[in-house]
Amino acid sequence: xxxxxxxxxxxxxxxxxxxxxxxxxxxxxxxxxxxxxxxxxxxxxxxxxxxxxxxxxxxxxxxxxxxxxxxxxxxxxxxxxxxxxxxxxxxxxxxxxxxxxxxxxxxxxxxxxxxxxxxxxxxxxxxxxxxxxxxxxxxxxxxxxxxxxxxxxxxxxxxxxxxxxxxxxxxxxxxxxxxxxxxxxxxxxxxxxxxxxxxxxxxxxxxxxxxxxxxxxxxxxxxxxxxxxxxxxxxxxxxxxxxxxxxxxxxxxxxxxxxxxxxxxxxxxxxxxxxxxxxxxxxxxxxxxxxxxxxxxxxxxxxxxxxxxxxxxxxxxxxxxxxxxxxxxxxxxxxxxxxxxxxxx
Amino acid sequence: xxxxxxxxxxxxxxxxxxxxxxxxxxxxxxxxxxxxxxxxxxxxxxxxxxxxxxxxxxxxxxxxxxxxxxxxxxxxxxxxxxxxxxxxxxxxxxxxxxxxxxxxxxxxxxxxxxxxxxxxxxxxxxxxxxxxxxxxxxxxxxxxxxxxxxxxxxxxxxxxxxxxxxxxxxxxxxxxxxxxxxxxxxxxxxxxxxxxxxxxxxxxxxxxxxxxxxxxxxxxxxxxxxxxxxxxxxxxxxxxxxxxxxxxxxxxxxxxxxxxxxxxxxxxxxxxxxxxxxxxxxxxxxxxxxxxxxxxxxxxxxxxxxxxxxxxxxxxxxxxxxxxxxxxxxx
Numbered sequence: 001x002x003x004x005x006x007x008x009x010x011x012x013x014x015x016x017x018x019x020x021x022x023x024x025x026x027x028x029x030x031x032x033x034x035x036x037x038x039x040x041x042x043x044x045x046x047x048x049x050x051x052x053x054x055x056x057x058x059x060x061x062x063x064x065x066x067x068x069x070x071x072x073x074x075x076x077x078x079x080x081x082x083x084x085x086x087x088x089x090x091x092x093x094x095x096x097x098x099x100x101x102x103x104x105x106x107x108x109x110x111x112x113x114x115x116x117x118x119x120x121x122x123x124x125x126x127x128x129x130x131x132x133x134x135x136x137x138x139x140x141x142x143x144x145x146x147x148x149x150x151x152x153x154x155x156x157x158x159x160x161x162x163x164x165x166x167x168x169x170x171x172x173x174x175x176x177x178x179x180x181x182x183x184x185x186x187x188x189x190x191x192x193x194x195x196x197x198x199x200x201x202x203x204x205x206x207x208x209x210x211x212x213x214x215x216x217x218x219x220x221x222x223x224x225x226x227x228x229x230x231x232x233x234x235x236x237x238x239x240x241x242x243x244x245x246x247x248x249x250x251x252x253x254x255x256x257x258x259x260x261x262x263x264x265x266x267x268x269x270x271x272x273x274x275x276x277x278x279x280x281x282x283x284x285x286x287x288x289x290x291x292x293x294x295x296x297x298x299x300x301x302x303x304x305x306x307x308x309x310x311x312x313x314x315x316x317x318x319x320x321x322x323x324x325x326x327x328x329x330x331x332x333x334x335x336x337x338x339x340x341x342x343x344x345x
Numbered sequence: 346x347x348x349x350x351x352x353x354x355x356x357x358x359x360x361x362x363x364x365x366x367x368x369x370x371x372x373x374x375x376x377x378x379x380x381x382x383x384x385x386x387x388x389x390x391x392x393x394x395x396x397x398x399x400x401x402x403x404x405x406x407x408x409x410x411x412x413x414x415x416x417x418x419x420x421x422x423x424x425x426x427x428x429x430x431x432x433x434x435x436x437x438x439x440x441x442x443x444x445x446x447x448x449x450x451x452x453x454x455x456x457x458x459x460x461x462x463x464x465x466x467x468x469x470x471x472x473x474x475x476x477x478x479x480x481x482x483x484x485x486x487x488x489x490x491x492x493x494x495x496x497x498x499x500x501x502x503x504x505x506x507x508x509x510x511x512x513x514x515x516x517x518x519x520x521x522x523x524x525x526x527x528x529x530x531x532x533x534x535x536x537x538x539x540x541x542x543x544x545x546x547x548x549x550x551x552x553x554x555x556x557x558x559x560x561x562x563x564x565x566x567x568x569x570x571x572x573x574x575x576x577x578x579x580x581x582x583x584x585x586x587x588x589x590x591x592x593x594x595x596x597x598x599x600x601x602x603x604x605x606x607x608x609x610x611x612x613x614x615x616x617x618x619x620x621x622x623x624x625x626x627x628x629x630x631x632x633x634x635x636x637x638x639x640x641x642x643x644x645x646x647x648x649x650x651x652x653x654x655x656x657x658x659x660x661x662x663x664x665x666x667x668x669x670x671x672x673x674x675x676x
Binding site for chain 2: 298
């Protein structure tokens, strides 16, 4: 059992309320870094001293927040109204179990049972605005005594492993956090490595923007979990990355064109180290790279991701081999990173 | 003479994010005329021309990237599916040719056409690169290509695939060549990644922190049959931008450009653009902000393979920019 992934995915940290996950990560890295601090937005920033061979400042980032819910009102019957925090498919919500507020009260996103649905209602998709969260309170007063408006709610999914597959919540992006923690625990790099565990990625890359401004790195590597879409597909058209085929490397998404020098550095490193990799389908999506690359005078940046199925639902799946290869590839690519590589030809 | 430079730049490869080649070409052109040349973290080419010390710090931005495509998937038969880099419309695609940086040419076509009045979305198009299987396909996922089309000079009209914005680069280069004894400290930035969100100009301006930012770009025209109304026509002079969908130009700078055009007896048009924006948007809000504006070259068929400008507008654009930069900028 991978204890690191278990601890990180079972901890709670919905965007804007990352205290629990931040404290956990702080405790996991504190003995392995020269210094750590928490900035104004709640980003956890650490420095791992290098050997002094290289004067580069390199930032490795993984966002620690996860998608979830926020309580917005209490109905007279004691059910809770909520809004989503981060991107959701409404259909992924009905009937799911969540943990509400700092006390982690169990709650259920209520669904009308099939017995009580009229035939036409079975065809309809219930909108999130019509959903309620049920914490078993009998009335408004009882519910209001247990939760506050603004409390977050997160999914409840125990971490499990089935052969090479890990099952759990929030691999997006606790898988990236775990990989970054492993890098911090390893041997020193030729340069000082700045690590950021950032807040509020899921609501617009907000934490990363201020970290990049603060650190002003010469280069940045972003560790992520990218949606795999490898289920049976009839047509031979642009499938996305698949579980088990290795780390996925970004070239272009909706918010970035990744630095071509770093992308080829990473693919060359993978080939040299005999690590399998896949190029993530260029096009949509976005990561902290979009914010970091454009900050200040600009930062050469690239992204390596663990492919994950069912992102932004209560339960995700990743391949443990992919995860280990992301750690291996990120580590090897960083060790081979030189200032010369960042010179424009 | 200038047509040679235009041809060299518009036929060159340089999709957003992959500007190494076009940057080398432009660098060679400007090297003799700049006091300092540098390339920043994102790949912007920055040429400084020192002023007398009496003026302002001015950033002039012309983007050197162009729209293009990126391979997303290779079918087992060796066809290449692709996505857009920047604003590529499916209306402009069938039968066109795409060139990759390894020299491979792809012919664009689309899936079965059920209704001739309907255009397939981009993801139902593919490139035929002469391969017969995924294994022998010379293009891999992530490869970037640009449209291929020769430069055409016909009367006053100049037509090419990437007038947007290589013609802005030409205006910048020619102005840089002609300027003498200027009061202002000038930074000519040949920017990257404009077509995907004016990204290069943002980081360049964050770094340079100019007092004034002037973008050089193309703008749409309203002079075509059944066109969307717009008071800009080809051949009627460079356009002084007042507003587009990303920026309201600094009113004082707009007035100054207008005054300089009038003083020099240059034709000009006032531009209000409904859709689209330029590097001026990024310069305006970078760092502590700056007074930003844009001189536009009117262009027909923007983001097609036959973007068309008027040679006279280009020449007058150079004269206008030269007049603005060689005199005091009092805002």
